[in-house]
Amino acid sequence: MEPLVQYTERFSELLAVSCGTLVSTWDAATVRRALQWARYLFHVYRRFASRGRVREALERRLHVRRGPLGLRSFAALESGDVRLALRLLRNRALAPAAARALPGLLFPGPAADNVDDVPQSRLVLLARRGSALHLLFRLGGDAPKGALLRTHAELLYARLQELGGADSTAARKLLDTLWEHGPREHVLSVMAEALLREADPEPAQAADSAGADETQKLLHWLLESTEVLAAFCRHLPAKRLASVAGCHHALSRAYLDLLTAWATRLHYDLQKGAWVPTQLEDMPWEELCLRLQSLCQAQPFLQEEVLVTLRSCKALDGDFEVPGMSIWTDLLLALPGGA
């Protein structure tokens, strides 16, 4: 076991430096040896993928010593050679002798076509998939955006799942990093997609309790940060927010609180006969109505929650029935079932 762990750690270190400048001292023998290591780990993966104890042990060690550029999970053992190949091909610092030898080592030719422990077939498949993506994305339409969100949500869940065994602080750090690097609107969309995806799991994941943990991490992070939560509730489309709120009660509660807080920032303009924002960045009346309407249409219990909340606010305002006196009265008039 220990030699295996050491092998894995050494390869992980080697992988980490493969996109840096240290490769300027590599020769063909070094590249060949690195690929042999990758091949060995490929077989380790194939052999132990379904054996829980060995896998868990390796996973633990990888997490403890994890660097940003090394192997990140047990599953990565399967594609260590492809990862190494891509980095070396892209790395202009690679020594000339090693660079000359690299293509021949990666692509021996037809003889390696059906050999699955060398990277040729998997690299070629990667090339073909890349071209396929290029062609399909070029078609335009809504499909690329949807596919991208879905994929990023899956990747996010996979990463959170890997961190699950370590500590919850790491998850928060990761999410903070994503938020910081942005683009923020995209990060928010991915969050929403991830929260929706968990609510509608595929059969294989239905029994998986790990999914619930990732969801909780995501929700906690979202709800703990007023900045992120406000951005989430402000910038995502109303229908999408209603869907997410319908799946996670804590979020629907927080969303409704924000909407009511934003509602209090509107005042009635007698001349225009409309509720108007106090400041430029405040949410306008139309947007507010749309969001509340979407909540009412999403789920019966959400509608009930909205109506109860607005009615209690209306009562506190003096229970006026005429428009222009209380924003709660006017919102209720605008909502289905509100009158």
Place this chain on the structure above:
Amino acid sequence: MAQEPADLASDYQFWLQKLSAWEQASSKETQRDTCLHLSRFQEFLRQMYELLKEMDSDAILERFPSIGQLLAKTCWNPLILAYDESQKIVIWCLCCLMNKAPRTSAESGRNSWIQGLLSHVLSAFRFDMKEVCLFTKSLGYESIDYYPSLLKNMVLSLVSELRGSHLNGLNTQSRMAPERMMSLSQVCVPLVTLPDIEPLVEALLTYHGHEPQEVLSAEFFEAVTEAFLSEKVVLPTSSVVSLWFRHLPSLEKATLHLFEKLFSSKRNCLRRMECCIKESLLPQAACQPAIFRIVDEMFRFVLLETDGAPAVLAALQIFTSCLVEALRKENKQLKFALKTYFPYSAPCLTAALSQQPEAIPQGHRLQPLLHISQLLREAVEDCTDGSHRNPFESWFLFVHFGGWVDLAVEELLLREEAEPPAGLLWLLVFYYSPQDRSQQREQSMVELKVLVNRLLKLLRSGPLSAMDLLEAAESPREDPRPVCGQLVRRLLLSLLFWTPEGHAIVWEAVTHMAHTDAVTHEIVGFLDQTLYRSHHLCVEASRKLARELLKDLQAQV
């Protein structure tokens, strides 16, 4: 070998010009032209690789000064990179071009350039969307991690869009525009052999829009057909049937492909034929009368062209039995009348023939045979208006259901009565000589009766010798119309294999009979059919004997 350099050189120039015209493949016409040439270009690349791999980089550049340009243009064309094995072969070509021992800065520069091209090919998806790079990078993922799931999700998104379009029907909301469907099908042309794309291919094939014209490109149907026939994709039957309905040339190609498989093999084996026919999905598709009519018409042409070659008849009979089996499985609720499949014949005749001969218990087989014979005779020889006069159509229908001929021979040889029934004689003469007129047929029936009686008399009169049997089978010189040779041989072989007396002399008799390749092939066909159908007397002994003899004869041809 002398021709090769010149041909390849002109091909090279042709493709270099094409690649220049296709730069980046952005316009519709350019994409279409590229798709039309993908297969041939891949073959060219393969030839180039076979040549380059034997040369060093200096020799390559001396002979093909613009090879770099050609390979670079190929690498920047996503349609080519996405097609089948083209990306693999172009990678191999680039590796051949790598200079193992560069001496000048130009040579080193070229190596760097090759490395850059390889890197580009392996990272072919580089879209403008900033979100892709930043998000995945923050998470620590590389293309190897997200290409598969992104492609899967992209396919799912497009399939959902198609399904929405399909279910919306004539509603105005969110229909996929015909132009978009055309573009989507065009883009799928190089991708049909990529397993990730299969759900999208299936969704396109089974999409039933409401436009009067076809909205998918012909190149798409041809690409799917080619991939399916070469077994590079596995598609469900419903998708294949939909393909054939929407693009008739693909149905014709599938049928021709099956014929080629069936008839090009030197060792025809009915069991193998059956496998080929079932794997082709044509019997299942032919449950749709429109498809059956086309496949059947193609069988008709082949029969006419080959003058009723035994292999073609055998294939038609197996196809028909597979079809009947598929119909029985499928048609529990909805059933097309047999007239829809066989419109040129009387429905009662078709109904009689479509019964399974094997299902009729022994001792009760004569009556159905005589009934079929009577119906056929009425159809062929009566000239009333309600009938179908063309003898060929009746014969063509009859040969679809070959089990009846086996039964007729069996009943003729194994009967106890003194005289062979006229109906059986007629049936066999018609099967082997459908073009005869009534008078000729009557004469043939007389001769056949005499022959059968002679053979049976010989069989029942003590020890049987091969030479006696063969002599008895030869027509006396004074007979004006000898019985058809094929029919005579079939009767002889049936006697030899189905009777204990025949088993003793079968080797000697067959050795004498097999004096030409054609007759040997015929005997091989008979033996194969004997093994294929296993409802004869002395079943096990006959099968063993047939198997041994078949092996021996196959070694001769």
